[in-house]
Amino acid sequence: MRIGLAQSNLDNAHEYLTDLSHPASANYGKHWTSEQVIDAFKPSHEAVETVREWLADSGIRGVVQSENKAWLAFHATVKQAESLLRTEYHEYEDQYTGGVMPACEQYHIPKHIQEHIDYITPGVKLLAPGGEGPNTAKRSLAKRHSQSGSRAHSAAQQEKELSHAGSLDRLRGHSPKTQSVAVNAATNLSTCDVTITPACVAALYQIPTGQLAHPNNSLGIFEAELQFWDQADLNSFFTNFTQNIANDTHPVSRLIDGGVAETNYTYEAGGEALLDLELAYPIVYPQTITVWNVDDLNYQLLANDTYTWGFNTLLDAIDGSYCNYTAYGETGNAEGIDPTYPDLVAPLGYNGTLQCGVYKPTNVISLSYGGQEADVPIAYQKRQCNEYLKLGLQGISFLFASGDAGVGSYPAPAGIDGPTGCLGAKGDIFNPTWPNTCPYITNVGATKVYPGKTVYDPESAVYDPAGHPYTQNFSSGGGFSNVYPIPDYQQSAVATFFADHNPSYPHYSALAANASNPVHPNITLLSGATGGIYNRIGRGVPDVAAVGDNIAVYSGGVFKLNGGTSASTPIFAAIINRINEERLAVGKSTLGFLNPTLYAHPEILNDITNGTNPGCGTLGFSAVKGWDPVTGLGTPNYPKMLELFMSLP
Incomplete structure (x- = not known):
């Protein structure tokens, strides 16, 4: 006991x-x-x-x-x-x-x-979300990525993808965008409205070629759900789109509790893993990248693989004290939710013990996975949120993708949040994403270079409507938490948004109570008296943004276009890692928790003032001057960010 x-x-x-x-x-x-x-x-x-x-x-x-x-x-x-x-x-x-x-x-x-x-x-314990019984609450979390559509899979991968709702990879329902690689693609800026290459990213955010490589400053990238990188795809990308990265350059793989990061079979390569790496490498090189791949293939193949446990598995591995940390009535890994190791039942199971504190965390960790706040027990998510705070105290920066369904989630059958992907009896209440609403992480939305625009024009919030060319609409996840209040560092920005750009939608002002149950029942009650469809007093997301559409990648042996807020996140994370490099070179600390500085100095970002993030039968919110719940404070301006952060102690 x-x-x-x-x-x-x-x-x-x-x-x-x-x-x-x-x-x-x-x-x-x-x-x-x-x-x-x-x-x-x-x-x-x-x-x-x-x-x-x-x-x-x-x-x-x-x-x-x-x-x-x-x-x-x-x-x-x-x-x-x-x-x-x-x-x-x-x-x-x-x-x-x-x-x-x-x-x-x-x-x-x-x-x-x-x-x-x-x-x-053991004490009072509700059974795991994911079940169908009276004491269970069903939930599902999803990748924030991949408009690229279908790719070759093993039979096991195909089975998993058919059974797990939520991923853009599966929802888009179309073949990958393919085209011939442009001449001089490594330097060409004339077609950035069609294809975002490393040269386009560097031009958008004024990122110079990297020079430094501190041995203790590898960029961390989280992967799960059978997302493997392969060298052949990386080499094709380096050859066609970079000038300074040698073939056979590859990440360091940190395999947690039976995780698998690399494949020798190109057809098994994962679009998410390669999207992350091919965006980050041109920014951080010659710095290294560390891939954090979690959980054995047995758990990654489960139909109710939620990535919730994936985050817990990562946190266990990089902070041994978290394995049995108690908060909000949760002690250690939750029975029936989180994996149990040794995993002796399945042939693909990891037979070792749960890995606790076996790895030192990287200074920056980019995570392109997540789900909806309403589908995760409140106590479970708050305990995890506290861990991001504690690692922030130790100088670690966590950046999460904001989601790809605007102010809601994807509707059933693709998602679990009813026929609309939104909350409430009428299915019209905005459905914020998780763990983005945790106030101790930095949340990244997505922008786009629209047709006819150049890298020298202002970006817009990403929006690809359903059917053009994707089955579901793709828009930058954003909105207001139903669990966490507006943090102090964000209060002025949110107040200005409401004062100057007050949304026309009815709202409510209340937070769901601490409990082990999901949020759904609470929110129906919270909004019932007012008919409101979004929470006026919740933590706002995202915090920042970066380009996230029409990204050039090599995956599965094929050149294609990809995207999602999971493209935006490794871009922003890689820039933070570059700035850490410069600070470490002069004997300063890493940046750690970013948000107080970002909100105190929004001038270091490019304000995005065009676009919306539709969902729940609405146009969502609008990108406006200052912070907004579509693109946050804006996109990176590397020279301004570097100057400010280098001026700090």
């Missing part, structure tokens, strides 16, 4: 991070060590001793405290556990997966102990 102890100073965590991240702070860039993080939030001595005394008085022996100080563990018979907690345990079976877990309907602890305990497990 495990008892999650109430941690100290959690109310101060946001203040701690702001102190290290705001450009006006005297402590800017003075990041903490992992040991300092553990020490700052460890349970109080009073909490530990009071709970130990209670256990001893109850006849419990052999109590040990975890290395991260957050929980006490002990062995107990069923009779001892029932006596300790004045309850009765049963075995509960998930009607969808068949998984069995011990749990109770309720448990009781003495009043003087309650303030010191966050959670006890």
Whole structure:
């Protein structure tokens, strides 16, 4: 059994991070060590001793405290556990997966102990989202990418893609855009309205050729769901679109809990993995790239593979204290949601133990995956959000793609959020994406160079309407959280947006309560009294943007065009990694959590003032002067960003 102890100073965590991240702070860039993080939030001595005394008085022996100080563990018979907690345990079976877990309907602890305990497990436990039973809540998360359409797959990949809803790769329903490679593609800027090459990206954001390669500054890119890179595609891309990257250049692969990053078979190459790498390499080279590939092929093949556990698997591997960290009634990996290792059941299973703290995190991590806030238990997502805060204290930057369905999600059968992809009884309430709404990550939307425009003209918010040429519309994910309030660094920008560009839609002003259930029921109630379709007091997304359409890639042995906000994210992340390189070269710290500086200095970004992000039967929001919930503060201006960040301590 495990008892999650109430941690100290959690109310101060946001203040701690702001102190290290705001450009006006005297402590800017003075990041903490992992040991300092553990020490700052460890349970109080009073909490530990009071709970130990209670256990001893109850006849419990052999109590040990975890290395991260957050929980006490002990062995107990069923009779001892029932006596300790004045309850009765049963075995509960998930009607969808068949998984069995011990749990109770309720448990009781003495009043003087309650303030010191966050959670006890096994205890009261709803079964996993993903099932069909009365105690389950179905959910699905998806890749933020890939307009490229079909590609050659193994039978296993085809089975998975047919069963997992949400990916643009599957929703677009068309053949890849193909065309001959332009002459002098490595330098040609005349066709950037048709094909975005590395030269176009460099011209859009004034990015010079890289020169530095610090040994401890590799760009991290997260991959999951059978997304493999292959050298043949990388070599084709380097040959046709770059002038300075040698063939056989490739990333470092970090394989977590049986992950597989590379394939020797071009037909198995993943459009997402190669999109990320082929966008990032021309920006960061000669810096290296590290691919974080998570979970064994068994879990990656599951029809209800949600990527939720993928993020948890990554966080476990780069911060051992997270593996058993307690917050919001969740301790460690959630039973029935997260993978269990060793995975001895399936032939593709990873037979080792869960990897906890085995890798040092890269300074920047780009993640092009995610889903909808309403489909993830609130306690589960808030616990994960706290970990981004703690890693931000250690100088790590997380950048997530904002999504490709505007203010909603894709409608059924492609998505799980009903016939419209939106929330509420009428299916018209905006459906914000996750984990983008977590206030401790930087969220990246997408722009586009429209036909007839050049890299010297202002960009517009990306929008490709359904049927032109894609089955579903592609627009930059954005909106307002139903779980998290507007963070302090964003309050002025959001207030200005509402004051100067007030949307015409009815709204509500409330946040969903902390709970283990998904958000759907709460939001129906929140909006019911007003008829509102978006939340006026939620954290706004995205924070920034970058070009995300008509991207030139080689994938599966074929040249094609690709895109999505997952194209925008590695571009912005690579630029941050370049700036880290310059700071490290002069003895300064990495940038860590970006948002306080970005919102304090929006002049370092290119403001986007054209376009919308349709969804839920509306035009969505509009890109306007200043921050907006379509393209955020705007796209990168590398020289201005570099000058500002180099001026900071």
